[in-house]
Amino acid sequence: MSTPQRGITEHAAQASIDHACRMLRLPSIRAAFPEMAEQATREQMSYLGFLAELLLTECDDRARRRSERRIKAAQFPRDKTLRAFDFDANPNVDPAVIHTLATCEWVKKGQALCLIGDSGTGKSHLLIALGTEAAMNGYRVRYTLATKLVNELVEAADDKVLAKTVARYGRVDLLCIDELGYMELDRHGAELLFQVLTEREEKNSVAIASNESFSGWTRTFTDPRLCAAIVDRLTFAGNIIETGTDSYRLAQTRARVEQAI
Known part of the structure; x- marks a missing residue:
């Protein structure tokens, strides 16, 4: 040479x-x-x-x-990794289950993932971290807030481009919807969200994070029949992770305050 x-x-x-x-x-x-x-x-x-x-x-x-x-295209609001998740602080979350999900086999199969728990229990962290794992494994991922997605769909309907917008969200391999349940959706917005979920059913994965248990989703989706249909779309052959009710963010804040006193 x-x-x-x-x-x-x-x-x-x-x-x-x-x-x-x-x-x-x-x-x-x-x-x-x-x-x-x-x-x-x-x-x-x-x-x-x-x-x-x-x-x-x-x-x-x-x-x-x-x-x-792919990670940039997913539009995550911040960097979150599984390595940075404190499993010791939240014993409700089984590390073995999360690391199995990190293999992305559920994304390959087009299954859903529901992260249910109170604020501060790590739902968004896990949602972003698992979405990042999927992007790193070659899948097309998109992150959005539930209200932002619904507002975009409403605007698309008004502009006569709803079908194009629904198809765009239908093409990604994994759609991550955060903060579902924080705000009530009117019937029109809920129906548009249902269209997106239907477009993806048994084809591409959806992962959601919600502070409400499924029984409380009637406060978000005020039509009981539509609410039941959406729950059915997200839970059929899906993965459900309950992150609990104890906010470890609040616990960490209290610990810092106590140390400072």
Whole structure:
């Protein structure tokens, strides 16, 4: 590797490699090549081994960039990871169940996930973290607040583009709907949300986080029959995680106050 072929100098060979990487759009190889070439020379790596290392570097970086693009496209409001979730602070949440969900087999099967519990129990954290895992595993993910989604659907209906909007939400592999149950939805808004859920039924996954138990959803969806239909869409062959009623955010705040006194 230290002897350039075709009678060109070492400097000319490096310039040719740089130019070729630009033309072939191989930015990772272009950036890593000089250091990796020196390492290959020191370790007396074979030509095939060196080529494999270069190509794997490009593949790994492309996979990382694709994951970053999918996470950005999901429009999560903040970064949340499963590693940062405090399972000790919330014994209601079984780590084994969450880590099984992190394999994204449920997303592959088009199943639903319902995270039910009071404020401060980690619902949104888990929703975003599991959505992030799905994006990292190659799935198209979209996050939205329930009220924001309904408002967008109402505006789309007014602008005569409802079918297009429903189809757009139907195409993503995982739709994460946060804060379902915080506000009452009128019948029209609830019906539009039902359209989105129906569009995704048994095809693509939906994950929701709600501060209300299913029995309390009648306060959000005031039509009992529509409420029952929505619950049925979300619970059929789905996963239900109850995060409990004890806010660990509040517990942490109290602990900090006590330490400061």
